[in-house]
Amino acid sequence: MPSIIVVGSGVAGMTAALEAVGSYDVTLLTKATLAQSNTRYAQGGVAVVIDNMKDPGAPKLGDTVESHVANTLVAGAGLSDKDTVGILCAEGPAAMDELIERGVKFDRHDGELSHGLEAAHDYPRILHAGGDATGAGIAYALIDRVRESDISVRTQTTVVDLLIEDDRCVGVMLLGGEELRADHVILATGGAGQLFPYSTNPAIATADGLGMALRAGVVAADLEFYQFHPTSLDAPGNFLVSEAVRGEGATLIDADGNRFMFDVHPDGELAPRDVVARGIAMQMAKQPGKPVRLDATALGAEFLAKRFPNIDAACRAQGFDWGEVPIPVTPAAHYYMGGIRTDEWGRTSLSGLYAVGEAACNGLHGANRLASNSLLEGAVYGTRVIEGLKDPQPVVAFDDEWPAPITVDLLDDPEADDVNRTDLQRLMWDAAGLARNGPDLEAAIAELKRCKAPTVNDAKSAEDANLLVVARAVVTSALARKESRGGHYRTDFPETDPAQARHSSVVSHA
Ligand SMILES: Cc1cc2nc3c(=O)[nH]c(=O)nc-3n(C[C@H](O)[C@H](O)[C@H](O)COP(=O)(O)OP(=O)(O)OC[C@H]3O[C@@H](n4cnc5c(N)ncnc54)[C@H](O)[C@@H]3O)c2cc1C
Known part of the structure; x- marks a missing residue:
């Protein structure tokens, strides 16, 4: 049986490993526990055209693949690759059916899949699990399937470099010097939030796959495009404070207690995400050492605890009583659009090497990611990358686009x-x-x-x-x-x- 090494145990890596097992001898490597990944921390959900799912509880909303594609292209600011976006949106429903088959329990109401609406989506197409614990719902279900499969799993195992012979990737080098060889190597090593002092990403997000690939001369792409979330708690871990808190009326104030966002944009705190994020960053630069604060006190402690239980718990864990006192917030690095350049099959510019998920850049997110498209990317392209192994040509790296x-x-x-x-x-x-x-x-x-x-x-x-x-x-x-x-x-x-x-x-x- 041909062999595969998958590096990374987020949604992309575990999907690829599960897809391959049975046809390939699969080794899954991850540098921490199986659950330590960006995937585990994802909150809001997965965007998908629910109408096209086979699940008997899939409601008919009038949503279409064309609409999901159009919304993704708008978010991508003119840079999204139309083919890879089309594949994401068209193959998303089957990928979600597969996740359900693998044990992911998306939230339901009377048996019907619950579906939320998020900014910049024309339809309420966001599946979620455990309310705002979607990533954990996906991660733990996939971990159970991986554990009961024939996949050989090695946790606490850091890959430090690619092994290359005759212009082909033939395996990986582990910390300590051990060499592991395989016919194919798939990098699913996730994002790069630790490039910045403020990030919603966990400690594992250190751009390892991209770093190894660049050192090996593999082509990367769109590395200037990073998505920052406007409001995370300015405390260790940078817990995400949802935009919905500002939507409910919370305001942003400077060191003197004055609202400053109306000096930046007529919509104040409800201006577009990137405008608010830049407004906060500029205010932070004007008042070095003193945080910008989110004032939610007018909403009252009781309302906040009921409406935002997870944020409430995160604030309290850091010693902030946000019903009484404004909390320090900062923009934080959230998602990397750039990555190892791949085609629609996860193939890179190096024979034998593939990349998938947040570590990869197949151009689908363009210059900006549409909310809830990244878990979907891991599920769809984690499946496709195994199909791509049947025709292991390196990607044609450079053309007009x-x-x-x-x-x-x-x-x-x-x-x-x-x-x-x-x-x-x-x-x-x-x-x-x-x-x-x-x-x-x-x-x-x-x-x-x-x-x-x-x-x-x-x-x-x-x-x-x-x-x-x-x-x-x-x-x-x-x-x-x-x-x-x-x-x-x-x-x-x-x-x-x-x-x-x-x-x-x-x-x-x-
Ligand atoms: C707080 C937060 C909220 C989010 N909310 C959403 C949301 O609601 N919807 C959505 O679609 N997206 C969301 N995202 C983004 C989404 O979670 C990620 O883009 C996605 O999970 C990435 O999956 P992945 O499999 O590519 O990488 P990851 O899940 O990050 O997995 C990477 C894996 O690689 C391993 N690894 C890394 N380097 C090495 C190495 N050198 N050796 C061995 N192993 C290594 C890591 O340990 C980890 O297991 C959110 C992200 C965060 C941080």
């Missing part, structure tokens, strides 16, 4: 100090966070050249090495895109330029 690559210099100065993660995160927040400009990005490139990747001798040093590689690639990509679009905002080029409506391809030079 994916033009000639930006080259990132990864060469380290051996005399430089090892990178310090806290300093790197602060630099990235200031220069490549919500608002960027040419001089700051150039200074950041120079600053990142003044440090070097540490010798990899433990999990943290392996992560730091990846964060440094990816940080260099992000700032270089952000400098190259001289316009504002989706998750990439340049104060020196604030307009969107139709002539730049194409993806960016990135390769390393080391």
Whole structure:
């Protein structure tokens, strides 16, 4: 039987592993427990055209694949790849039926699947589980299936590099030096939130797959596009404070207790997500060391506890009584649109290497992700990547839509100090966070050249090495895109330029 190594145990990796087992000898590697992933922390739900599901409880809402596609393309700000979006939306219903088959218990009302409406979706097409604990519902069901399957699982196992022979990926190198070989390697290593000091992502989100791929010369794409959520609790863990809290009337106030969002946008706190996120970041820069606060006190403790039980619990766990006192909030890195460049089968520019989920970039999210499309991406493309193994051609890397690559210099100065993660995160927040400009990005490139990747001798040093590689690639990509679009905002080029409506391809030079 041919063999596969899957790296990562989020929705994308576990779906791929379950799809493959029986036809392939599957090894699933993950650097923490099976449940430690962005997937486990996802809250709101999964977007899908419920009308097209086979589940007997699937209601008929009049929703269509065309509508889901249209909403996704609008969010992507002119950069989404139409083919990969079409596949996501058309194959989503079958992927959700499969998740239900695998034991995911989406919420139901009288047997019918419950379905929520989210901003920028034309239909109430958001399936959820456990109220706002959708990610946990998916993760634990898939973990049960993985545990009872023939998949060989190795937890607490950090992959540090790809093994490449004759221009082909033939396996992975583990922390400690062990080499594992397989016919195919699938990277499902998730996002990169730990590039920034504030992130909704858990500690595992250190861009490992992308870092390894860049070091190996594999093509990456759209690395300048990062989605920031406007309000997370400014406390360890950066728990997400839903937009619905502002929707209920909570206000944002500066260090002197004044509302500031109306100076930024006529809709104040209810302006579009990226505008509010930038407004908060700019206010934070004006009052260094003093937090921006979300004032929900007018809503009353009783209402808050009932309407937002999970946020209420998170606030209380951090010692905040948000019914009585405004809480400190900050924008936080939330989702990475960029990643390892793949086609619609998860194939990368390197034979034998595949990527899927948040680690990958097949262009479907374009410059900005539509809410609730990423769990769906893991389920749909986690299935497709196994189909893609039947025709293992490397992706054609460059064409009109994916033009000639930006080259990132990864060469380290051996005399430089090892990178310090806290300093790197602060630099990235200031220069490549919500608002960027040419001089700051150039200074950041120079600053990142003044440090070097540490010798990899433990999990943290392996992560730091990846964060440094990816940080260099992000700032270089952000400098190259001289316009504002989706998750990439340049104060020196604030307009969107139709002539730049194409993806960016990135390769390393080391
Ligand atoms: C707070 C929060 C709320 C969200 N809410 C939603 C939502 O409502 N709807 C939605 O669609 N999306 C949501 N998202 C986004 C979504 O959760 C992620 O995009 C998605 O789960 C990514 O899945 P994945 O399988 O690609 O990666 P992940 O779930 O992040 O899994 C990555 C895996 O790779 C492993 N790994 C990483 N590096 C290595 C290495 N070097 N060696 C071995 N293993 C490694 C990790 O340990 C982990 O198991 C949310 C995200 C967060 C953080």
